[in-house]
Amino acid sequence: AVIEGNDQVTGHIISTTIGGKNGEPKRTISYMAERVVGTGSFGIVFQARCLETGETVAIKKVLQDRRYKNRELQLMRLLDHPNVISLKHCFFSTTSRDELFLNLVMEYVPESLYRVLKHYSSMSQRMPLIYVKLYTYQIFRGLAYIHSVPGVCHRDIKPQNLLVDPLTHQLKICDFGSAKVLVKGEPNISYICSRYYRAPELIFGATEYTTSIDIWSVGCVLAELLLGQPLFPGENAVDQLVEIIKVLGTPTREEIRCMNPNYTDFRFPQIKAHPWHKVFHKRMPPE
Secondary structure (H helix, E strand, O other): OEEOOOOEEEOOEEEEEEOOOOOOOOEEEEEEEEEEEEEEOOEEEEEEEEOOOOOEEEEEEEEOOOOOOOHHHHHHHHOOOOOEOOEEEEEEEEOOOOOEEEEEEEEOOOEEHHHHHHHHHHOOOOOOHHHHHHHHHHHHHHHHHHHHOOOEEOOOOOHHHEEEOOOOOOEEEOOOOOOEEOOOOOOOOOOOOOHHHOOHHHHOOOOOOOOHHHHHHHHHHHHHHHHOOOOOOOOOHHHHHHHHHHHHOOOOHHHHHHHOHHHOOOOOOOOOOOOHHHHHHHHOOOO
């Protein structure tokens, strides 16, 4: 439900009213903010407990421009899948400076693939292959749904945005702050996606790309699960391309033309592809 914005923040308790439409009774829900779990240019995500039910939720609080609809909210309302984080409800809140905030109340998942990877690294271990398969399958299953149902491109697939329940090993894709429905013929910004997981066409500045940029990102995540470290750890955009070319070899003229025709005549150093078995052999079990 979208909640009318009669939101008071008293200490760290947020109360809001839901219902009241189509004859539904109005009821108040209160959340006790417990701890911050993430911050960024978008705003803040905190873990909270519903005082009425005792349920733990995640609340993403983002500054809302009154002139526009919030794309993340619109997309999350469309999505319903076991491998995609679910939106429980949302409400608006205002500050004394008359800033408007959108609060997205989502299910809480305690771990991320990023933290799981760090855990294995800290013990100088690799993730067991059974978990690599289980997590990769769920990422692709969630993405297939996102790409097909509303035709959404996530545009920021990375280990931090893949949440994991440590008990059930269920994985959920989260953070639709960069996501967009891609329309053929309409340009999109190329400066999206976190560096290590950026498809080469984005590095080349392509504005007409497809949901295949998400597939590239998942490939990078899969390799990272196997290696225990990023596959293409570029220090900047150019270095990112160098890291990719060191493994995959120099792209052909045709591949460059498809990514961005402006670069077709650019002279790239000719580098041969590095075989995958050599990329993985030192850090992988024989199977």
